[in-house]
Amino acid sequence: IALETDLRRACANQAIEVAYQPILDARTGRFTGAEALLRWTCETRGEVPPNVFVPVIEELGLIGTIGEMVLERACAAAASWPDHLGVSINVSPLQFGGGTLLATIASTLQRTGLAPHRLQIEITESALLADDTLVLQTLEALRASGLSIALDDFGTGYSSLSYLHRFPIDCIKIDRSFVTRLPHDTGSASIVRAICDLGTSLGLKIAAEGIETEPQRQFIVDHGCSHMQGYRFSRPLDAQAIAALFATSR
Ligand code: G
Ligand code: G
Ligand code: MN
Ligand code: NA
Numbered sequence: 001i002a003l004e005t006d007l008r009r010a011c012a013n014q015a016i017e018v019a020y021q022p023i024l025d026a027r028t029g030r031f032t033g034a035e036a037l038l039r040w041t042c043e044t045r046g047e048v049p050p051n052v053f054v055p056v057i058e059e060l061g062l063i064g065t066i067g068e069m070v071l072e073r074a075c076a077a078a079a080s081w082p083d084h085l086g087v088s089i090n091v092s093p094l095q096f097g098g099g100t101l102l103a104t105i106a107s108t109l110q111r112t113g114l115a116p117h118r119l120q121i122e123i124t125e126s127a128l129l130a131d132d133t134l135v136l137q138t139l140e141a142l143r144a145s146g147l148s149i150a151l152d153d154f155g156t157g158y159s160s161l162s163y164l165h166r167f168p169i170d171c172i173k174i175d176r177s178f179v180t181r182l183p184h185d186t187g188s189a190s191i192v193r194a195i196c197d198l199g200t201s202l203g204l205k206i207a208a209e210g211i212e213t214e215p216q217r218q219f220i221v222d223h224g225c226s227h228m229q230g231y232r233f234s235r236p237l238d239a240q241a242i243a244a245l246f247a248t249s250r
Helices: 003-012 050-059 063-079 101-112 125-129 132-144 186-201 214-222 239-247
Strands: 016-025 031-042 046-048 086-090 119-123 148-154 171-174 205-208
Touching (some): 003 031, 003 050, 016 063, 016 239, 031 063, 050 063, 063 086, 063 101, 101 132, 125 132, 125 148, 132 148, 171 186, 186 205, 186 214
Parallel strands (some): 031 086, 086 119, 119 148
Antiparallel strands (some): 016 031, 031 046
């Protein structure tokens, strides 16, 4: 059976789940929240990674529906966590197209009772390439409503530096591909150092993802990253497990 067929069924049957990977303050090591990540375990294929199935969901025109499901679940989950913890959600460039993203987010926050400052959205550079004015206006309105905006996978796309002041960005997330090769690969070390210097001088938060080892953690702390995420701290967890983990956090 085609992947498309299986995915269409999975979407209809609500077989796509949301996992949550903790994000920590790089200096204190305390939890600051979690990133919501789609998970799909197919009956025949087993676990299919999101970088494989999210593009298919986009092609099938289902990303709007799935995106709303993630938003709803993640906001409801975060509303049950201690107040100082937030949730970060990946938003596809296509979700900016309909012109309803702002209203959808506002009504979801209201319905779940999550304070806007506890929600962050993660966008990729391709969202910023798309339709400048609609995306810019949407991001500005979202920012004005109190939530924050992170630029995901930073360093892998076009990385036009003009994005960083043209768009209302609060945080840059250094792509895992650079972090993975720390601290020994000199090329990756230089890139991470440059991103940290740039982010720091622009007053942005800087998150490093994919941290697996203590030397990687030390490197990014030494270079001024404000947030960190990776298997070193925790794998993505289901809603129940993260709620239990966070229940003891302060
Ligand atoms: O969890 P994993 O590292 O395999 O995720 C790979 C990529 O899939 C992430 O970097 C992210 O961009 C994408 N992804 C995961 N969850 C979502 C989601 O809810 N919405 C969108 N649009 N992309 C997601
Ligand atoms: O869309 P984004 O690139 O932010 O998604 C992050 C992806 O990276 C998730 O799919 C998550 O499961 C994965 N991931 C998170 N931490 C680690 C890690 O420490 N090592 C590896 N290999 N993958 C990770
Ligand atoms: Mn992300
Ligand atoms: Na990323």
